[in-house]
Amino acid sequence: MEIDLKKVDYVLMKNRRDRRALIPILQDIQEEYNWLPEEVFGIISREIGIPVMDIYGVATFYRTFSLKPRGKHIVTACVGTACHVRGGQRIVETLSSELRIEPGETTEDMKFSLDTVNCLGCCAIGPIVVIDGEYYGGMTSQKTLALLKRIEMGEK
Numbered sequence: 001m002e003i004d005l006k007k008v009d010y011v012l013m014k015n016r017r018d019r020r021a022l023i024p025i026l027q028d029i030q031e032e033y034n035w036l037p038e039e040v041f042g043i044i045s046r047e048i049g050i051p052v053m054d055i056y057g058v059a060t061f062y063r064t065f066s067l068k069p070r071g072k073h074i075v076t077a078c079v080g081t082a083c084h085v086r087g088g089q090r091i092v093e094t095l096s097s098e099l100r101i102e103p104g105e106t107t108e109d110m111k112f113s114l115d116t117v118n119c120l121g122c123c124a125i126g127p128i129v130v131i132d133g134e135y136y137g138g139m140t141s142q143k144t145l146a147l148l149k150r151i152e153m154g155e156k
């Protein structure tokens with residue numbers, strides 16, 4: 001996969017090459033690429049003077065950062081107890097079979113990544129599915145698939 005490293009320079013400039021801004025830098029880079037490509041660690045290290053291993057440590061500590069390529073759309077289904085008893089796991093199984101990926105994976109066309117989470121703190125409206133940061137309550141497999149179709153067609 002070809003990485004356009006100019007975006008890294010832009011992010012570093014935006015954060016004034018400030019070593020105290022490591023987390024915002026990683027967040028901005030992830031926003032640009034949808035993941036943290038390995039190539040960027042050496043550049044960040046050189047530019048802000050933090051060892052690569054320390055940057056790697058931060059990137060692996062926070063679950064929000066991904067060291068694997070992610071899809072354009074991130075779909076997260078809650079499988080916490082309250083959502084599970086209302087069909088959360090069925091939604092995950094349907095998504096897995098429809099997208100042909102397991103949770104933690106990304107479709108070959110890089111359109112969707114599928115994740116699961118154990119409770120998002122809004123159990124009363126479960127089952128919850130989060131797509132690109134937007135929460136959808138009272139979901140079913142059919143509603144989730146319909147939503148993905150609309151996203152795919154650019155209608156959402």
Ligand code: FES
Pocket residue numbers: 078079080081082083084118119120121122123124126127128
């Ligand atoms: S179990 Fe899904 S939001 Fe709490």
